Amino acid sequence: MWGRNVYDSIAKFLQFQLTVNVVAVFCAFIGACIVKESPLRAVQMLWVNLIMDTLASLALATEVPTEELLTRKPYGRTRPLISRTMMKNIIGHAVYQLGVMLFILFLGPTAFDMDDGRPVDSVFRPSQHFTMIFNVFVLMTLFNEINCRKIHGEKNVFRGIFTNPIFYGIWIVTFVVQILLVQYGSFAFSCVPLSIEQWMWCFFFGVTVLLWNQLVNLIPVTRHMPKWGAGEVYEQTLPADLGPEGQPRQASSLTKGQILWLRGITRLQTQLRVIKAFQESFNRYPPKYVTLDRLRASTIPKLSSYYYDKRPSKPLHIVTNTDNEQLPLTITHDT
Known part of the structure; x- marks a missing residue:
């Protein structure tokens, strides 16, 4: 309104x-x-x-x-x-x-x-x-x-x-x-x-x-009276109207509903291509996850003996606590 x-x-x-x-x-x-x-x-x-x-x-x-x-x-x-x-x-x-x-x-x-x-x-x-x-x-x-x-x-x-x-x-x-x-x-x-x-x-x-x-x-309005400012509709060439070499097809007749349907499909295909490109870039450059060593390095003071410990670090799936007991698997994954 x-x-x-x-x-x-x-x-x-x-x-x-x-x-x-x-x-x-x-x-x-x-x-x-x-x-x-x-x-x-x-x-x-x-x-x-x-x-x-x-x-x-x-x-x-x-x-x-x-x-x-x-x-x-x-x-x-x-x-x-x-x-x-x-x-x-x-x-x-x-x-x-x-x-x-x-x-x-x-x-x-x-x-x-x-x-x-x-x-x-x-x-x-x-x-x-x-x-x-x-x-x-x-x-x-x-x-x-x-x-x-x-x-x-x-x-x-x-x-x-x-x-x-x-x-x-x-x-x-x-x-x-x-x-x-x-x-x-x-x-x-x-x-x-x-x-x-x-x-x-x-x-x-x-x-x-x-x-x-x-x-x-009281004067009736007829079609012979002038009007001004009529808009022009520019026809958009859709992918479905193009031939194999990119040339418009001859005698291509589509109804208004078909044109709207094809435009919707074109938008969906564009969105799917954007999502696929994003997934490919994500797989090509995976993010760097935080390891246990990095987590310790960020939490333990540098004057601690951790930095002078020459023993090899244990992998994430064999993490133990102070009592030499193995941590549960869920905690390891959360870490």
């Missing part, structure tokens, strides 16, 4: 990160080509990267495993890391968020009654126009983080959200910090304070990401 939970946590983070990356790259590219200026400043992108990399990884990777993980089939070895459902969510949310940001970029001054913040004579000045683009992008990212908690097409994305205090704690802190950056971070983040009405519009565009996720879930 924990293994599946770790796999799902990685997939959730990838879906969230790729969506943010696609929107940010296309928004910066289109803005640089048409407006001659990126709607998102460099410091603002650093804050977005902090949300996307550090905070989101902590929030999405700390989900508690549930019993529902065991009701799904196990993931195959060749299963793509980014499934068709995840790709559908990434493309669907990227299109929606990019459309909202381009709408504010080109039609925002007219729709929301504010000054056009597009640079004149290549001179950029902080404005409510570009501040609203940055704020809407961050809020849509935050609400899409809630959507990324469910990556298998579940409709209720709020289910179990209060079982993970790290997730909603990070989400609330990020939302509060975003308000402070917009209202009071004019110098560092090139922002201008927004009015209550503009904040309501930003919040509205953020909440609609949740509604858009329900529409994306």
Whole structure:
């Protein structure tokens, strides 16, 4: 269960990160080509990267495993890391968020009654126009983080959200910090304070990401949808597949069970060869056992008369004690 939970946590983070990356790259590219200026400043992108990399990884990777993980089939070895459902969510949310940001970029001054913040004579000045683009992008990212908690097409994305205090704690802190950056971070983040009405519009565009996720879930998943990260299985040539000269046999067809059986036999043969080699080295170089003379030499002081005794030492099987009585055979063997 924990293994599946770790796999799902990685997939959730990838879906969230790729969506943010696609929107940010296309928004910066289109803005640089048409407006001659990126709607998102460099410091603002650093804050977005902090949300996307550090905070989101902590929030999405700390989900508690549930019993529902065991009701799904196990993931195959060749299963793509980014499934068709995840790709559908990434493309669907990227299109929606990019459309909202381009709408504010080109039609925002007219729709929301504010000054056009597009640079004149290549001179950029902080404005409510570009501040609203940055704020809407961050809020849509935050609400899409809630959507990324469910990556298998579940409709209720709020289910179990209060079982993970790290997730909603990070989400609330990020939302509060975003308000402070917009209202009071004019110098560092090139922002201008927004009015209550503009904040309501930003919040509205953020909440609609949740509604858009329900529409994306209604799109059926077909085989024509792209997937990414499918693993490749490399066939291993087994000893049974080799001919007499070491060449692979032609038209060698083995079932999966036979391949697994042959792999098990190969491992057993390798282990038996290792044991046989160890026994042969053991017989070739036998260990030196402790004799009675060596035992006496290690226990009797060197000043003793034992070292000056010229009589031949007795073999182990005729060992006697101090009373000239022969010791039992078991004691001799133990010695």
